[in-house]
Amino acid sequence: MAWEVRQMISDQEYVARIRRHRPSALMPLIALASATYSLGAWRKSRSTFKYVPWALADVARVSLACGNEFRNDASGQDLEKILEMYTQLDDHFVRDVANLDSLERYLLRMSGEQLTLQESPYQNLARTAAMIAQTTATREPRCLRPGWDEDLFGTGLSNYVGIAQLLWASALKCGGRFDLAWLETPGMAPVLEVIPAATFTAVTEAHFVTDATAFKEENKAARLTSDPLRRRFEFNPLRGKPFLRGYGPGYLTPVSDLIPDKGSPLGIYYTGVARYGNAFAQDLGDLFEAYVGRQLDLWSEAEVVPEIIYGRDNKRSVDWIVVTDELVLLVEVKSVRPTQHLRLATDRRVEEVRRMLGRAYEQIDNSAALIASRQKEFTSIPADRPVQGLIVTMEPFHIVNAPFQRAQQPSTAVPVSVCSAGDLENMVTITDAPIGRLLIERASDSQRSTYGLSEAFTGHARIRNPVLDEGWNSYPWRRSADRHSP
Known part of the structure; x- marks a missing residue:
């Protein structure tokens, strides 16, 4: 594949350009641009694409970390020029476009950013x-x-x-x-x-x-x-x-x-862990597992079965088993989020993603085998339809289903996808097609099955998610509005 390589700008040049201006002059300009183009408003035209929040955040970071007040004033045109430079920053991938590993690392960095x-x-x-x-x-x-x-x-x-x-x-x-x-x-x-x-x-x-x-x-x-x-x-x-x-x-x-x-x-996770350590993370993980069950209960055509305890050693199945007319979905919940090693695509990235997700793949495969072998505790789960696995993470791992990332995980006898809590919240509210059928169609497509799960549901009709609405309506300004309404 031929890649068009533009003239790239070094990080040193970019930082030097920002340092021409006083932070007190740049910060209000960045803030105004961010407020103006917030919530995706930067997408409205090609000329506004430069005002993406991650670029604005980095300009602010460099100015705060490297700038000083003995510099020049700044204008909107200065900020525009800096943001244009951001789009041309040098990257390891540009230096090694023929290397597949370089591409994989680039995709991890871009998705994380x-x-x-x-x-x-x-x-x-x-x-x-x-x-x-x-x-x-x-x-x-x-x-x-x-x-x-x-x-x-x-x-x-x-x-x-x-x-x-x-x-x-x-x-x-x-x-x-x-x-x-x-x-x-x-x-x-x-x-x-x-x-x-x-x-x-x-x-x-x-x-x-x-x-x-x-x-x-x-x-x-x-x-x-x-x-x-x-x-x-x-x-x-x-x-x-x-x-x-x-x-x-x-x-x-x-x-x-x-x-x-x-x-x-x-x-909340980072604030709590900074104060209470891993015990706080464990509490959130327990709540997240139960929360996924609440979301699965919204799946109108499904029976949702909690984890099954089996064998003399009281082993545990996946966290949730969803049974529909079309398939059996084995759901394993992981209260994890991408680490800095993944976002930076360091040499530890494979070790990190295996640590966080590897056991979930194994748990799904093991539960699928128990269903197929008719282990006595699993006989209520039908074995006459396709079985799939779904790993639900608290935060998105955006390209985790891509072939290069899937190859880093244990192999499984059944198709397994990873999705975020947000993907699940959207999936269970689909109303115009059986969700199980959509999952089967996705798994049977060698290309679509490597995309994020949300792609399978694009364009389908959905109702509002009542669990999310209840959460949103509990906040003070909504409660206050209700109290003051006639």
Whole structure:
């Protein structure tokens, strides 16, 4: 295959171009562009494609980490030029286009950088309450006991997500800004009826706001490699605290699209693990397993069977078995998310993905064999129809079904796909075709079966997901609106 290789720009040139300008001059421009082209608005024309959130986030990162205030002013044209340079940054793949391994690593880096910022904020935020507050775990919690959220956030989980929603709405409307002085205005009275000003301020300061000095320290500490071609794929501290102080009145967020992540299960996970360690992750994993069961129960034409205990050693099957007229679907739940080694496509990437998902493939294959052999505990599961496996992850592994990634996992006798919680939430609400039939059609296509699961459901009619709606409606601004409605 012939590849057209453009003139590439080194990371050093790109960083030097950003450093021409004072951070205090660039930050408001980045923030305004982000608010203007948020929620996918950058897709509306070819000329606006440069304003993608991942590019804006990196420009902000470089300016904060490497810039200083003894530089020049900046204009919208300067930002535009910088963003154009971003699209031409050098990459290992460009240097070795004939190497399949180079292509595979490139795809991992691109998906980790770009696709994570194109997930549905509504689904992510709604899932937080639906999973953590409205799902009952089957095991005794280690950390998530009454009052855990007050201890972790300084307020209840619902109010914490509500603060994230309000900060996000303000950023979109006000060019990336939120000023605590606005809490004193009459229009904010309904907000303060729900969340006192002191609580709102304390939570915002503790969990959403950083400054240039702290940013620089965290950015340096978070670097996994010293490779300049991988620099832009490293963790960006704005994901942890999206607002800055010291850049004009109130707080400024360079990238509005990063705010909802703070209230998502991913944001809750990192905040909780930083405080409580692995016990918090285990509690979330238990809830996620039960949450997947709640979503599967929405599958109207299916019977959902929980894990089966079998044998003298009380072994366990997959987490859920779904039986339809068309197939048996073996569902294994993994509360995992791509690590930095996957996002950077380091030499440890294969080891990491096997560690996180390998056991799930084996569990599915083992359960399929038990059904086929008519193990006595499995005789209620029909053996007269196709069997497939589905691994559901808490966060997306966007290209995990691609051939090069599938080859890194254990081989199985039945087709196995990986999907995210969001994919599952969409799948179970399809109304115009049997879901089982769609899964069989996908598995029988050698090309489509390597795509993300959502491709199989594109164009099909769906109803709203009632589990997500219940989660979304539990947040304070929706409750407040209901109280004040006639």
